[in-house]
Amino acid sequence: MKLQRITFVTAGSRGDVQPYLAIALALKERGYEVRFATSCEFEKMIQSFGFGFAGIFPNVAAVLKESPKLMQAMQNGETFTLSAGISAANAKVAPQAFAKFQIELEQYPPDLIVKGSLTEFLVYHAALTRKIPFCDVCIMMPIHHPDRPLFGFPKLPFGLHSIFPWLLLTAYYNGQRVYDCENVVARRWSNARFRQAMTNPVIPRICLAPSLARPILYPSIDGNFKFVGYATIASENQIKSRTGSSFGDLRVQTQIQEFLDQSAGQDCIYMGWGSMVSRSPEHMTEFAVRTLQLVRKRGIILSGYANLGMQHIKDVELLKYARENILFVSEAPHEWLFPKVSLTIHHGGSGTTASALRSGKPTIITPVIFDQWDNAHLINQLGCGYGFEKQQLHKVTSDDLAEAIDMVLGDRRFSVHSTQVAEQVQKENGARGAAKEIEAFWTSYVVSSRIWSLLPGRQSENKQMSSVFRFSWRSLFGFVGFLVSFIIPRDAFSHNLVTTLSSAQIERTDYQIEELPDDIGWYECSGDTNLSARAIKSC
Template identity: 25%
Template structure:
């Protein structure tokens, strides 16, 4: 079996598909990964065949980049969206040649279903958070420039409005590209992408699926990539040189301005040391004091169990890793699924969250809340309930279906 795994997005969208690719290869299957070029070296280092899709995304973490400026206006967002779809339709058919199935890992992978349809092979859509998928239990997620006409409307009306926005945003360019492939137009873009039987690659304890919904959702559990890479000698020495520090990181997304100063001051307010993840924003330390260290990409599975708390943006991957590690969390959500995970962390009693621009004072107050023994106890208990077999479930589903 040869499978094409495809996604558009940052590390949080790519890593679950990398986890599935690794597992499928272990089971003797052939895999191709189609993703932004930022991740080529990483994927190929794991022995995964890689095809770049779209532009590099690292610059989106910088407020002064051309891509970030273009996304600041409705016209710019629309032009970029249309160019993205055209690029997908130009790239993916060749990459999918000879494949037996396509698995799409993000809703903005607009072309994936059409390419699979044209090839006559199965297509599977995967969400990483329950609120991505329509349900009467929750409201649709909100993208920048994607606000509903009436935010106070009932949930069914909000999802209907969401479907209309999908059609307005993507319908014309999708149908134009489908016509070039000899395919008929689509009258429901969102339904076309999600299908009636989507997969949900999220942990059922941290992010349970709750209907009712018109969709037949199969929740596999989170797709976790096992990481056996060692921590650097410098980081090991820092961890061994005192009490567990606080970890601060915002992954691949843009971090708020002056956040490094606020984070370090908040840790120091509690007499704690700090580990600052540079991320795509390239956060830096504010001085040369020995109580702080800045790091690049790191094995979260090895690091998180050794810190006192994890302060992060609330993406699906980092939230799952911190929850699985059994460590208290402070979330600073900005968009899409991050407010959902902030709420779940609070509901589970494993952490708290900050609304709005974080300050040293708000971060210090949040840390005071999560550094209590009872929060650490809850985090450890919930961490022991997180499933780790999600990628095995997904690989089995895929192989049986194909």
């Protein structure tokens, strides 16, 4: 029984696709045939690396534009509203996505599916009806932290904030069920069992996160989680990809290099919020440019889904400053660019955070939603920048961000920690590590047929009873949470965290350092975690 063809199935924005593309490149080096079934907008990027492609999901940006409520939920960071909006969007596209996926499986039947983001029910359906085994490779993990609420939710007394992952997974389950068009998976796997499998998997889950993040973000997980490091496309491959616009074509890359040359001897800052939108394109553009004007720095700004650009600037003085000191780009090769700038500022998406930590330069995170809050917390704990853990992007002012920039660039210790973190993170090649784990999974779980005894509906009676018992307790927590929701301000559930910081209240964090070095719509598609300078809060 030989593994030959592997199909990656993933949905979402670019951050939900690109890490899997990095793993695919590692698998290609090992002689496997790789295909992708994902969102239509990534056809050009994936095919430019020589992989087969099936567009089964619509363009994410188009879906956002066609759903004002969904866009508003993202702008305000309202997690449950956004989840409900995603569920509604899924319901519209699910029949087509399901049909296209079945055609892909019939035309190019894989030996193994790699399950990516937001595709549980499609993949489980293929396993149950076609007996195609799957391997679980994840970017974001909804694992409860005993001391710190997940995804930036407010901390509740008596540990009641544990209900938030429970509620979020319940909403996610209901949103994903629309892809179970024949009701095959739901008959075998209840909501309760689904939540249990997401937080306590019965087969190994390959995690695209560095080992240094494990004790900070996931201290309570067991050995069934395999941390392999960030999966990133190497700088040389991003630069090589000049035929398409995935990382900026030759013209864009030349513009960036010329701008960096002109900025020699000055601090140059990167700003980019990817698929996130806050308030409006006009607000985001003026927010970014005014911040750079306040700190008197040059900057490279990624246009992103919000399409940031000069056209949104109305203030004459601000426009003049932008023309002289700022370069707007539609795409940028992060692995190549980030080490060349003085500071990166972004939303905290997993892919951008990976490149930021690998760059050896300080970073600032202005989170909007989901795991972006956790990445902001991670940055603060590592001491390699500043994460706005108590302010959401749409509530961060230019004064707030300017003060954070002055703090990070003005304190050499942030630079020291960034260098040390980069050295630690770069020791783990997540793409190659994931490829090895996929091969090991094939041998241990597929060749041995062990996986088929672990699929939904086939667990032992003891596990079934245990699941039901857990569900009854969690139902109690859910009821308590429902009552608590009446006394918690609505802003708390919008991830505004009840309180925010004014520009004069950005909390200065001091770090103890052991030693300081001397030199430091639907579109048709054609190990060791101890750092020598661990950040310790002493405020």
